[in-house]
Amino acid sequence: MAKLQNELAKLIPEWRKEIGALVKKNGSMKISDVTIQQAYGGMRGVKGMICDTSEVPPDTGLLVRGIPVGELADNLPEEVFYLLCTGHLPNKRDLKALQDEYAARAKVPAYVWKVLEAMPKDSHPMCMLDTAILCMERESKFRKEYDKGMHKSEYWKPTLEDSLDLLAKLPAIAAGVYRMRFKKGKRIAPKKGLTWSENFVRMLGIKDPSGEFADCMRLYLVLHCDHEGGNVSAHTTHLVGSALSDPYYSVSAGLNGLAGPLHGLANQECLNWIIELNKKFNGKPSKEDIRKNAWETLKAGKVIPGYGHAVLRVSDPRFVAFRKFGMDHFPNDKIMRTVNNVFEIVPEVLREHGKAKNPWPNVDAGSGALLYHYGLKEFSFYTVLFSISRAMGMCSQLVYDRALGASIERPKSVTTRWVTEQVKAKAKKDRARKAKAKAKKK
Ligand code: CMX
Numbered sequence: 001m002a003k004l005q006n007e008l009a010k011l012i013p014e015w016r017k018e019i020g021a022l023v024k025k026n027g028s029m030k031i032s033d034v035t036i037q038q039a040y041g042g043m044r045g046v047k048g049m050i051c052d053t054s055e056v057p058p059d060t061g062l063l064v065r066g067i068p069v070g071e072l073a074d075n076l077p078e079e080v081f082y083l084l085c086t087g088h089l090p091n092k093r094d095l096k097a098l099q100d101e102y103a104a105r106a107k108v109p110a111y112v113w114k115v116l117e118a119m120p121k122d123s124h125p126m127c128m129l130d131t132a133i134l135c136m137e138r139e140s141k142f143r144k145e146y147d148k149g150m151h152k153s154e155y156w157k158p159t160l161e162d163s164l165d166l167l168a169k170l171p172a173i174a175a176g177v178y179r180m181r182f183k184k185g186k187r188i189a190p191k192k193g194l195t196w197s198e199n200f201v202r203m204l205g206i207k208d209p210s211g212e213f214a215d216c217m218r219l220y221l222v223l224h225c226d227h228e229g230g231n232v233s234a235h236t237t238h239l240v241g242s243a244l245s246d247p248y249y250s251v252s253a254g255l256n257g258l259a260g261p262l263h264g265l266a267n268q269e270c271l272n273w274i275i276e277l278n279k280k281f282n283g284k285p286s287k288e289d290i291r292k293n294a295w296e297t298l299k300a301g302k303v304i305p306g307y308g309h310a311v312l313r314v315s316d317p318r319f320v321a322f323r324k325f326g327m328d329h330f331p332n333d334k335i336m337r338t339v340n341n342v343f344e345i346v347p348e349v350l351r352e353h354g355k356a357k358n359p360w361p362n363v364d365a366g367s368g369a370l371l372y373h374y375g376l377k378e379f380s381f382y383t384v385l386f387s388i389s390r391a392m393g394m395c396s397q398l399v400y401d402r403a404l405g406a407s408i409e410r411p412k413s414v415t416t417r418w419v420t421e422q423v424k425a426k427a428k429k430d431r432a433r434k435a436k437a438k439a440k441k442k
Helices: 003-026 036-040 079-087 094-107 108-118 127-139 141-148 158-182 196-204 214-225 232-242 249-258 265-278 287-299 316-329 334-353 365-375 378-402 416-441
Strands: none
Touching: 003 079, 003 094, 003 158, 003 378, 036 265, 036 416, 079 094, 079 378, 094 158, 094 214, 108 127, 127 158, 127 249, 127 378, 141 158, 158 196, 158 249, 158 378, 196 214, 214 316, 214 365, 214 378, 232 249, 232 265, 249 378, 265 287, 265 365, 265 378, 265 416, 287 334, 316 334, 316 365, 334 365, 365 378, 365 416
């Protein structure tokens, strides 16, 4: 067995023991309450699921297995996947073993290209990516082993196999989608000896003589890797996986959620907003122009893309890392300058507006400016990049779920009639209690 598999085979029995004891001893302890507001409001803040690969404290932002994501800004995505799976970074030998695994599994089945070629030419790149993943479901080792009658305790092994197969192929699929969808010419083959992100940049075919774009892509793929368990894409992957649907079904389902404009698609909308702003003000919007434009967006009943977050209450550390990269490498770039100025104005505007609980930038507020600078100008492709990275979080969470024997998800829904009855019953009880207290006083 290769290194990552060996390491997990050692760790999983320990996790099972630790969590088994925790639940056995404290299973009935309460960790959350649910209000009517939360039940109608997207379950915001309800603690009802477990994710150990990463967490998002509102006041610090993403911690990957306890490590602040900013501290991983110089690592490789392969290292981060190993970290997500095991809880520690790999040594050189284990990293090389994982990179060799990726290289050995990278070939995309020919039928995937045929399916993509048969799709309408104006299909969204996210739809093409998801279709490619879903049509590879026939390759699933999990499904084959399950059909043979595998023991529950073994589920994580073919889940990891599927995950490695999928992650190894994603850069080639995404690059193939890019070249096909945007008429960039023939697909480009990967090259031996390059890292996962370097190969991806090579297969995209965007000129990168300095290697700076590959470094930017490395950072991009690290920063988007995971964002705990409750966001739409992670939760969807977990939910679908909880029915023991294999990683191809589960990851493609999660990515369909990432394709929504309030989630991953916001990055394409965000750069659009910045570019329109530059266009409107001859490439140099003043801070006053930015303020006016932000208010126009809000008054039109729209959100300012790239700002706000369901959990975070500070500037997203991923935005901070992207901004630093941009300011270090091209501080005089027009788009980057506007991204910077927007960062100085929009939080103030959102605070005055008074609706958004978090007026600060999220990951999408700056990432597009970097891609645009290096010549990746097809906005609708941006969520595909997000997907390649986020698939690492989804896959590691699936492996963990299968290792720990996560149950099928089945929260209880209630009707509005039921809620109204509870409200009435509580009001009746309160009245009775008040009347009793009044009678006692007399
Ligand atoms: N611009 C304008 N209004 C905003 C806002 C923004 N950037 N962010 C939040 N609000 C509004 C909400 O629309 C909501 O209004 P209503 O009460 O009229 O429905 C109100 O403020 C309260 O929302 P919230 O509790 O602060 O935020 P939510 O948890 O409901 O939503 C998010 C979070 C990210 C969907 C929201 O901030 C938003 O739409 N931001 C812009 C889109 C974006 O950048 N999405 C990418 C997020 C990163 C990711 O998940 O990938």
